[in-house]
Amino acid sequence: MRLHSFTRSSSLSVSCEEAFQWHRRSGAFERMLPPWMTSQIISKEGTIYDGDSVTIKTNLGVIPFVFKAQHQNYIENKQFEDIQIQGPFAFFKHLHKFEKIDDKKSKITDHIEYSLPIGMLSRFLGNKFIDEKLNKMFTYRHRTLKYDLFLHSKYSKKKLKILVTGASGLVGSNLVPFLTSGGHEVIKLVRTNYKLEEDANHFAIWDSEKKEFVNPEILEDLDAVVHLAGENIAAQKWSEERKKELIDSRVHFTSAICNALIKQLKTLPKSFISASGIGIFGSRDYDDILHEESKLGSGFLANLAKDWEMASREAEKAGIRVVNLRFGTIISLSGGVLKKMYTPYRLCLGGPFGSGRQMISWISITDVLGLILFSISNNKVEGAVNAVAPHAVTNEQFSELLAQTLDRPSSLRIPELFVESLFGEMGRELLLSGQHAKPVKALKNGYEFLHSQLHDAFTYCLGV
Structure with missing residues (x-):
């Protein structure tokens, strides 16, 4: 059996103990x-102690497989190891090693030894293919680890108790493991028909008919509610029925949540962080710079966002600090616009919409998580906050940068007529309109963007 090895090391801006503890917490593996990689966690037993294990369904290139690893050789604050007990390799062992640099800095080293099976799979893949995949994976992993540790050390002064609505959406599915791996207690809001497969103490159950919490007692002493629930705005064309669903899921549900918090809890949450969108400004010219106090726009999307923000005023009147995060285009390969554009661009079928001059105010998923934590922790932040990176781009620049990152051309322009005929009002407001928003309030209050340039966000999210 011929062994191959792969090693990647990175310095971290936290102590050796904090870096190690991060790996031990719930959510670290998901991060x-x-x-x-289309990955699904089938089962998890424990965390990283000897004998603990994790089983996932994933793929190696285009080949799907089940991979089960068991942990061994655990030494507190120094190392842990996992070894394949089911999977595509003849042998696979992964050592996570932690070394102290000083009291506030440390070093992590991932060392992998593996052997490919004899036969077709080995000849098809080869160790060069495996090393390329490992290099891409651990570039992403180490960047994520550095970002998460930085954000928690900068904005998490104490451990928090947080209720998250919309936990299964693009932002929520990233936010929950981000918070739990940082040591925070997270409670997810679920409907009464949700099948609880985990600890029931981490779920708040919502009765849609009565518009109240079934178990409000677990929500006492909340530091924050992060309210992300709402139907996907771009999932389908905006028929009148669909518009009603969007209004119900955002405006009416926000009002119901606020009322339930006020009426059912003995101790109100300290803050209510609610999603909103920069679509509230309507369609604007590329040179119209928008800050939080700029005049709001018109159209279905703008009116929806206005009413959405207004619904959270009920919490504000009760004395809860309210923050409305007006998200721009979120850059993440796990969902949203980038996921939809990824395959067409890889197939050389990408390009700008219409004139390409419309502005795209964007934000990386990492800074979305950072801004949420920042908004929870900073009592000076309240009201509308433009959750966008400092440097907006035109639709054409967005297209060109994505194509360059993927090493593909960006020569296919999608005409306005085609967009309107295919998507109607939704296409006009989401694809052919634009807003040039600036994160004035976030910067003024001290938030430090990890991805201020679009190229950096693409590089991180795409693993290049």
């Missing part, structure tokens, strides 16, 4: 899964 390490690259978004381009």
